[in-house]
Amino acid sequence: MTYRWxxxxxxxxxxxxxxxPLTAQTTASLELGGSLVQYDGFLSSGAVxxxxxxxxxxxxxxxxxxxxxxxxxxxxxxxxxxxAGGWLTPRFGPWRGELSASAGVNGYQDYPSYGHVLxxxxxxxxxxxxxxxxxxxxxxxxxxxxxxGATELAVGAWAATPEFxxxxxxxxxxxxxxTFTDVVAGGRWRxxxxxxxxxxxxxxxxxxxxxxxYGDIGARFRLSSRFSILASGGRYPADPVRxxxxxxxxxxxxxxxxxxxxxAPLTSLSAALRRVVPGxxxxxxxxxxxxxxEPSTVDLTRVRVSAPGATRVELMGDFTDWEPLPLxxxxxxxxxxxxxxxxxxxxxxxxxDGGRWIVPAxxxxxxxxxxxxxxxxxxx
Amino acid sequence: MLRSIIVLMCLAAVGPHWxxxxxxxLVGRLTAETRVQVDAMLDSARARALPIEPLVDRAxxxxxxRASGERIVAAVRRxxxxxxxxxxxxxxxxxxxxxxxxxxxxxxxxxxxxxxxxRRLRTxxxxxxxxxxxxxxxxxxxxxxxxxxxVLALAEFALDTEYLALRENVERDVALGASPxxxxxxxxxxxxxxxxxxxxxxxxxxRKP
Numbered sequence: 001m002t003y004r005w006x007x008x009x010x011x012x013x014x015x016x017x018x019x020x021p022l023t024a025q026t027t028a029s030l031e032l033g034g035s036l037v038q039y040d041g042f043l044s045s046g047a048v049x050x051x052x053x054x055x056x057x058x059x060x061x062x063x064x065x066x067x068x069x070x071x072x073x074x075x076x077x078x079x080x081x082x083x084a085g086g087w088l089t090p091r092f093g094p095w096r097g098e099l100s101a102s103a104g105v106n107g108y109q110d111y112p113s114y115g116h117v118l119x120x121x122x123x124x125x126x127x128x129x130x131x132x133x134x135x136x137x138x139x140x141x142x143x144x145x146x147x148x149g150a151t152e153l154a155v156g157a158w159a160a161t162p163e164f165x166x167x168x169x170x171x172x173x174x175x176x177x178x179t180f181t182d183v184v185a186g187g188r189w190r191x192x193x194x195x196x197x198x199x200x201x202x203x204x205x206x207x208x209x210x211x212x213x214y215g216d217i218g219a220r221f222r223l224s225s226r227f228s229i230l231a232s233g234g235r236y237p238a239d240p241v242r243x244x245x246x247x248x249x250x251x252x253x254x255x256x257x258x259x260x261x262x263x264a265p266l267t268s269l270s271a272a273l274r275r276v277v278p279g280x281x282x283x284x285x286x287x288x289x290x291x292x293x294e295p296s297t298v299d300l301t302r303v304r305v306s307a308p309g310a311t312r313v314e315l316m317g318d319f320t321d322w323e324p325l326p327l328x329x330x331x332x333x334x335x336x337x338x339x340x341x342x343x344x345x346x347x348x349x350x351x352x353d354g355g356r357w358i359v360p361a362x363x364x365x366x367x368x369x370x371x372x373x374x375x376x377x378x379x380x
Numbered sequence: 381m382l383r384s385i386i387v388l389m390c391l392a393a394v395g396p397h398w399x400x401x402x403x404x405x406l407v408g409r410l411t412a413e414t415r416v417q418v419d420a421m422l423d424s425a426r427a428r429a430l431p432i433e434p435l436v437d438r439a440x441x442x443x444x445x446r447a448s449g450e451r452i453v454a455a456v457r458r459x460x461x462x463x464x465x466x467x468x469x470x471x472x473x474x475x476x477x478x479x480x481x482x483x484x485x486x487x488x489x490x491x492x493x494x495x496x497x498x499r500r501l502r503t504x505x506x507x508x509x510x511x512x513x514x515x516x517x518x519x520x521x522x523x524x525x526x527x528x529x530x531v532l533a534l535a536e537f538a539l540d541t542e543y544l545a546l547r548e549n550v551e552r553d554v555a556l557g558a559s560p561x562x563x564x565x566x567x568x569x570x571x572x573x574x575x576x577x578x579x580x581x582x583x584x585x586x587r588k589p
Contacts, residue, residue, distance in 0.1 A: 322444040
């Protein structure tokens, strides 16, 4: 049987962005591995692949480019490349906008290439560890010299914790005579040495060719700071906009981080950064007393200290010329004082019943210049 | 008589220029020898338009903690240097509270370049809270360069209240057992729009030949 695969040619489209050098970081990686893939309507085939990736993240911009070279057991080759760039607007309350564009080309041997150019607008609603968004994309897809318009509308919602993340998206796509809707639920779980991603989707309202149910699962195991083993498999649907045939696949690869992340990625959780920092516990204040700062009137600040069992609490700090100042007790174990404190950070210590000066919980603990500890509070 | 009055007036006029000004709050709190040295550093700082208040506070803190004069002088000198770096990085129009918070951020691990970048990103807004939150994040265990990156990433659009919320959320997460870095990561991730789990218009083809 003769396979009729798309033809090879790859292009990367760059997007220029002004990225502040101090906040930008560049990451690059190379993934090499083997695949077993079966496109719908064809026999399965083994392949080896190489996937270089380059990414530049700025404070409000991201640019990424990725290519894939796939060599099948028949000797046929696929070369594909995608590039994308995005810009995030400043945040307005819980809202934030995003403009992005992506382009890609994939080809097989000397057949005409498939490709696409899409622009996308996205509006985010962001909460505390949760969020939702609505997006619209429009552009063109081409096969050889033939260009046709494509549109996508999507909505999504997500939630994330330090270990888990998950979300659901609904995407409605229109291209030529095909209109279809995908509903996909995805999730991830990350630990210090492994990452697990999975998705499950269903395609509905399909006019034209497409899959009904699909999904995949992938895992990444870190061998060192630069090397990871990747394994994934599953089934993905046809994507007429990007010229991708529906297929089932299984991959096993090795990833080498050529330029590893030097700072915490601002838009993703990196397992490499999930290390517990020694000594963090030492930076907590004393459990004998806890301190709270709250506004009293327009320019006055109420400083409260909770010290169960104490009969007398004194405070000294930048705002008392470092002279002990007794706090009033309204209720047993609760002490407070109202001060005129302009916004800023202040250093202080607290003393219970004439004992030693301590840093109460609720204040940041810092080693002072005198071999002791001092508390730092922040008055907004 | 007239001659004596003229001499006194002349002495009064030139006095402040040849004698070191004495900070009244230090009187009785420091030994005479230590006070002279601290007063000289205060004069020097004043001449360089650095905020004086935190230096006096630092000397008083040392006095209250019964530190030696040598240690107090060293602490004031160190803070003076930090204030100078912070002022240079933040610009001459910076407020005393900004410079003080900047010095605190420097001690936490930020660099002068980081502060200058923060100033550029928040041109029209106070840096006091942002710089102080940076120091706070380091204090809960976030590596300094990670904290700097997070504060800078939010600098352009975040309100002071959002910085405070970030700090509180990270502290709470850490208190609940999360590692400081992952706590910061998820909080910044929440502040920076994301959420493309599963299908999206830019799905990478890497695992899907």
